[in-house]
Amino acid sequence: MSRIGKKTINLPQNTDIEVTENNVNITGPRGKLSYQLPEVIRIKHDIKNQTLNLYKTHENKEAQKLYGLSRTLINNMVLGVSKGFEKKLRIQGVGYRSQLQGKNLILNVGYSHPVTIEPPKDIVIEVENNVNITIKGIKKETVGEVAAQIRRIRPPEPYKGKGIRYLNEKINIKVGKAGK
Template sequence: MSRIGKQIIKIPAGVNIQLTETNVQVKGPKGEISRDIPSCLSVIFNKDENTLQILRKNENISSREVHGLFRSLVSNMVIGSSTGFTTILELKGVGYKANMDKTTLNLSVGYTHPIRIDAPEGIQISVEANTTIKISGINKEKVGLVAQQIRSTRPPEPYKGKGVLYQGEVIQRKVGKSSK
């Protein structure tokens, strides 16, 4: 049995779960998320203990592959609807700055033109001190995808350490050319 898949998901107060045969819907203070249940798995909701458990219907390879993944996805749905997810990016470099125009992020990261990135539905982007970008939302996949999209505009380079970095990320610096 999958080590991750067999773990029980505890539901915090204020989060409601609605189950059908093919769908899990999670409602919480931050919002609502739903996901289809794979046909090889079943979800059991214990109202007394306020827990969810993911079980396999059979021991096929495909059901074993999906078991831990689906448990993690449902767990992220519960966490996202109750507390949400946040990723923070930092701009490092001379003249690098960011600002918001309603729901559009404008980046000046060393190109001749500003880069504009629209915030998808359900994702909030805010800029603090022109060099810190905060991305938050209830869907962990979307938050990570938007953060990676912003980071890919100017990935950090190893010689000067300039670029868009995750908060706390350490870039391994390379030594440049040495003169004789």
């Protein structure tokens, strides 16, 4: 049984929340996000302590699943509008590089043509030293999806390790052919 739903969500001072029936709107310095709560989940806002608590209206398996999920999604929304999320990627390989053209990311990673990636409207992509890519945004899911989409263009290969990888990702390098 999950115990995640029981944890309280602490609201930072620069974050405002508005709860109307099943809708939760969270506003912070980085933007505004909203979430529709499932019918079996209710939310209680403690204004004095600046905390949120979720509770179930029914005791069944479906309510238990949605309990922890809803708490995690709302907590990610609070973190997103206050601090934001970021993922870092690193390009490794001879001649592999990246650059920004306006908001679009241009990747030269060994194909006969450069690959252009147009980010969603709430995502910011930064490039440092032509090999370090940082993806920033307020939605954790979108940041992770854009990072996975970029990595999917040229995943690291197991013999030399060339490709696009997450910053702290460990690639197990295989031994090549043994010569006779």
